Amino acid sequence: MSLYGVLRSGVSGMNAQSNKLGTVAENIQNSSTTGYKRASTEFSSLILPSSEGNYNSGSVTSRVRYTIADQGPIAYTTSGSDLAISGNGFFVVADPSGSPYLTRAGNFVKDGRTGNLINAAGFTLMGYKLGAGAVDPSLNSLDGVEPVNMASFGMQATGSTAGTFKGNLPFGQAVAVAPGVPTPPDSVLLEAPAISTGAQIEFTVGGVTERFTVTTQKNLTEVVAAINTTYGADITATDVSGDLVLTSTAGTAVAGSFTSVSKASSLQVYDKVGNPIKIDIALSKIDADTWSISVFNGSDPTKPLTGSTTMNLNFDANGKLDGSGVLSFNIPGGEAFNLDMSGMTQLAGEYNVTGSSNGNAPSAVKDVEFAADGTVYAVYEDGTRVGAYRIPLATVPSPDNLSPRAGNVYETTAASGGYQVGFPEMSGFGSIASGALEGSNVDIGTELTAMIEAQTSYTANSKVFQTGSELLDVLMNLKR
Structure with a gap:
């Protein structure tokens, strides 16, 4: 066996253990580092060809690996x-x-x-x-x-495009349609109509049916004025002691009815620049299994909603809604809006509804x-x-x-x-x-154990190197 081989083996061993001590030191330093993954040193023998009578000392190589795939705490x-x-x-x-x-x-x-x-x-x-x-x-x-x-x-602001209006409409709610009292031969009397947004006055004169919906009108006087402005060529509206009387201008028969608002609610939406707009929702029960729903611009009645603003909600014998129940209309200054009412029911309970919409006002x-x-x-x-x-x-x-x-x-x-x-x-x-x-996946106890092992091996390899060096000195002194 060559003395140079002994020296080489000792140095190789010390270098390998030095690498191990280096990874241990790095692990301990980073034991509190977020997401750090432990490093380890692995050894592999390097064998040189030898004969039967002469052993040729090899060395050891080291490679650093990281346990990156291991989950930390x-x-x-x-x-x-x-x-x-x-x-x-x-x-x-x-x-x-x-x-x-x-x-x-x-x-x-x-x-x-x-x-x-x-x-x-x-x-x-x-x-x-x-x-x-x-x-x-x-x-x-x-x-x-x-x-x-x-x-x-x-x-930023986002215009509203969709919303929901769902809940229960009471099965026992009284029908809101009140037929007028005929006053022959040319008029009909609607007794003390309850004027509110969404209420409807329907009348037939001369074989033609018309429907007037209360929007901006606040009392009977304003309703009378609006009907006369809109339908004055066919009918005259008057306030008789709080009752509404409709009289044909041509002396023909008149029939009519008044549909009051059974329940009312509102929903806030936003236009394109984030202005809030209140959508008034009027619900009227028009027969045993049918409710009429109408929507209005409650923030500014002079800027009415366009599109489909009225529809009927029909319920089956189990109180479930027939049909899609989607009302589509346009928000003034905003987007096309779909109000989904598919979650409506008509059961023997109280009036209980909830609503929501997307969109938002300018906000940071x-x-x-x-x-x-x-x-x-x-x-x-x-x-x-x-x-x-x-x-x-x-x-x-x-x-x-x-x-x-x-x-x-x-x-x-x-x-x-x-x-x-x-x-x-x-x-x-x-x-x-x-x-x-x-956290780091380093375990301090494991690292201290590895440190002791590396220190012991390093010391042993240094003794090998020291002994080889002394033998080499003896060999060199033989020459003197």
Whole structure:
């Protein structure tokens, strides 16, 4: 056996254990680093050819591996922008030059200069923008991702386009249609009509049926004036001691009825620039299984709603609505609006309805919320939530073969394979928890044990080197 081989083996062993001590030191230093993945040193023997009578000492090689695929413990924090991945996947982040990286470090905060969400290492969280200009992500590419920046969502208004009006209409409600009392030969008397928005006066004269709907009129006097202005060529309306009398101008027979409002409600919507508009909703029971619903502009009656503003709701014997129950009309200065009433019932209970609509008034972003599926919501001062971005998760076929870089980020390598992109809670990907961080997967006890082992092996290899050096000195002194 060559003395040089002994020296080489001792040095090789010390170098290998030095590498191990280096990874142990790095692990201990980063035991509190968010999303850090433990490094370990693995050894492999390097055997040189030897003969029976002469052993040729080899050496040992070392290789550093990272347990990137191992989940770290999740701890909850007080910051809503702290994000932790539970399961498979990495956040996609970018450095200041725009180069993409992968990370599990989700300690993001808003950067005051750019408005981007950045983590403690200065990397920017990337996501896909929702709404207008949204892109469809590729399964194997990060094309289309952009910095998650909430500054562009400040102070905006959204016009209402859809709403719901649902609940129960009481089965025992009295029918609101009151037939007029004929006053032969040419008039009809409607007894003390209850004037309110949505009430209807229907009359037939000369074989023609007309319907007058109360909109801006507040009392019987105004109703009389409006009828005479609109239908004065055929009929004359008068107020007789609080009753409405309709008289034919041609002396022909007149029949009529008055439909009062059984129930009334309202719904607030918004036009394109965020002006609030109150939609008045009038409900009248016109027979045992039918209600009439009408909608009006309650904010400004001089700007009436256009489109389909009236319809009948028909209920079956079980109190369920027949038909779609969708009323479509146009909001003045706003969008086409669909009011969905498919959730209406007519049961033996009280009048109990609820309503909602989309859209919002001009409002500033006060907060950001993150959903488990990766959707980022801009939360406005009025409580409105708007989906702004969706955060993707990316992974690779072999995460442990990713290449670590400064800042607790990783790059893909030939051994790790290329990107696979998806969204949280999709098959093969984990979920995102807001207000939480994934800790390091380093165990201090394990590292201290590894340190003692490396120290012992380093000392033993140094003794090998020292002994070989002494033998070499003896050999050299033989010459003297």
